[in-house]
Amino acid sequence: MPESSDAPTGAAANLVAGAARRHPPAVLFISGAGLHLWIWDDTRAVLARTCDGAQTAVAARPAYSARVELRDYALAAIDSAPAGRFTIVAHSSGGVVAAEVAQTLGDRVGAVLGVCAVIPRPGGSFLTAHPAPQRWALGAAIRVFGTRPPVSVLRRGVTAGLEHAVAERVAAEFAAESPGLYRDRISGGTWNGATGYVSTAADREVPRRRQRVFASRLAPRWERTLDTGHLPMIGDPQALANAVGSFLGDHAATVDLAVNCG
Numbered sequence: 001m002p003e004s005s006d007a008p009t010g011a012a013a014n015l016v017a018g019a020a021r022r023h024p025p026a027v028l029f030i031s032g033a034g035l036h037l038w039i040w041d042d043t044r045a046v047l048a049r050t051c052d053g054a055q056t057a058v059a060a061r062p063a064y065s066a067r068v069e070l071r072d073y074a075l076a077a078i079d080s081a082p083a084g085r086f087t088i089v090a091h092s093s094g095g096v097v098a099a100e101v102a103q104t105l106g107d108r109v110g111a112v113l114g115v116c117a118v119i120p121r122p123g124g125s126f127l128t129a130h131p132a133p134q135r136w137a138l139g140a141a142i143r144v145f146g147t148r149p150p151v152s153v154l155r156r157g158v159t160a161g162l163e164h165a166v167a168e169r170v171a172a173e174f175a176a177e178s179p180g181l182y183r184d185r186i187s188g189g190t191w192n193g194a195t196g197y198v199s200t201a202a203d204r205e206v207p208r209r210r211q212r213v214f215a216s217r218l219a220p221r222w223e224r225t226l227d228t229g230h231l232p233m234i235g236d237p238q239a240l241a242n243a244v245g246s247f248l249g250d251h252a253a254t255v256d257l258a259v260n261c262g
Contacts, residue, residue: 024051024052024053024054024055025051025053025054025055025087025248026054026055026056026081026082026083026084026085026086026087027047027054027055027056027057027082027086027087027088027089027244027248028056028057028058028059028077028080028081028082028086028087028088028089028101029043029044029056029057029058029059029089029090029091029233030058030059030077030088030089030090030091030094030095030097030098030101031058031059031061031091031092031094032091032092032093032094032158032230033092033093033094033147033177033181033182034147034148034158034174034175034176034177035091035092035170035174035175035231036170036173036175037058037060039170039231039233039234040056040058040233042233042234042237043233043237043240043241043244044056044058044241045237046237046238046241046242047241047244047245050241050242050245051245051248054248055082056082057080057081057082058080059076059077059080059081059094059097060076060077060079060080061073061076061077061177062075062076062178064175064176064177064178065178066178066179067178067180068178068180068181069178069180069184070096070097070100070125070180070181070184070185070186071100071184072178072180073097073100073178073180073181074097074100074101074104077097077098077101078101078104078105081101084108085107085108085109085110086108086109086110087109087110087111087112087113087247087248088101088102088109088111088112088113089113089115089244090112090113090114090115090117091115091116091117091233092115092116092117092118092205092206092230093117093118093126093177093181093182094117095114095117095118095119095120095214096118096119096120096125096126096129096181096186097181098112098114098117099112099119099120099186099191100186100187102191102193103186103187103188103189103191104187106191107193109191109193110193110194110251111193111194111195111196111247111248111251112193112194112195112196112218113195113196113197113198113222113244113247114195114196114197114198114214114215114218114220115197115198115200115232115233115240116198116199116200116203116205116206116211116230116232117197117214118130118206118214119214119215119217119218120185120186120217121217122186122188122189122190123185123186123187123188124185124186125182125183125184125185125186126181126182126183127139127182127183128185129214130210138182139182139183142179142182142183146176147176147177147178147179147181147182148174148175148176149174151171151172151174154170154171154174155167155171156204157204157205157230158170158171158174158205158230158231159171159229159230159231160202160204160205160229160230161202161204161228161229161230161235162229162231162234162235166234170231170234194221194222194251195218195219195220195221195222196218196220196221196222196223196224196247196250196251197211197214197215197218197220197222197223197224198223198224198225198226198232198240198243199211199212199215199223199224199225199226200225200226200228200229200230200232201225201226201227201228202227202228202229203228203229203230204229204230205229205230206230221251222246222247222250222251224243224246224247226239226240226243228240
């Protein structure tokens with residue numbers, strides 16, 4: 001007589017095998033232009049507490065050079081990414097880098113969540129993502145003044161709504177970016193992972209009407225609005241971490257994640 005076995009069979013076996021293949025969430029944060037890696041510290045800390053086993057990293061950026069291209073930003077981000085499949089959370093101009101990373105890695109990028117992110121059309125760039133009048137003004141400003149805005153401009157836009165001391169730190173540490181980040185076009189091709197978009201309602205840098213255009217280019221199946229300015233990872237890290245966790249949970253099956261966020 002054959003020995004009995006408690007091992008699952010049929011559909012139950014398939015469910016067990018599928019669960020075994022799933023892995024804790026891995027997230028790569030890609031910052032907007034000029035911003036230091038520390039801006040994500042509080043959001044990452046909350047996510048680590050609320051999403052069991054979550055692995056997070058922040059994309060490095062190449063050293064400033066007139067010769068640095070968008071491709072170099074993408075490669076620096078890829079070198080920073082967690083092992084295996086991961087989700088990108090891209091802020092502001094980091095949306096352009098995220099698009100290039102997704103085109104480069106294909107299925108290794110399971111999902112992309114934009115956070116007030118600039119999303120170009122296929123084959124477009126940061127500059128071409130904007131309407132013609134602003135696109136021309138931005139291009140001219142980069143040629144004349146470089147890629148580090150005056151502190152007064154940062155205060156009116158990027159850091160608006162933050163506590164004074166933190167806003168001053170962000171402005172003081174804001175780094176110039178290589179012009180290729182703004183001018184280079186993303187690669188052609190398609191990427192079919194899960195997408196979402198977090199809008200920032202009090203944003204003075206990327207207005208809500210512009211965010212709606214950028215979000216539509218991602219065709220997100222998941223959306224959330226936060227009542228913050230352009231830097232929600234500093235203004236309300238708890239709310240942003242909750243949004244990231246919710247996005248991961250909603251798309252867990254499609255990206256083979258074992259997500260327990262609460």
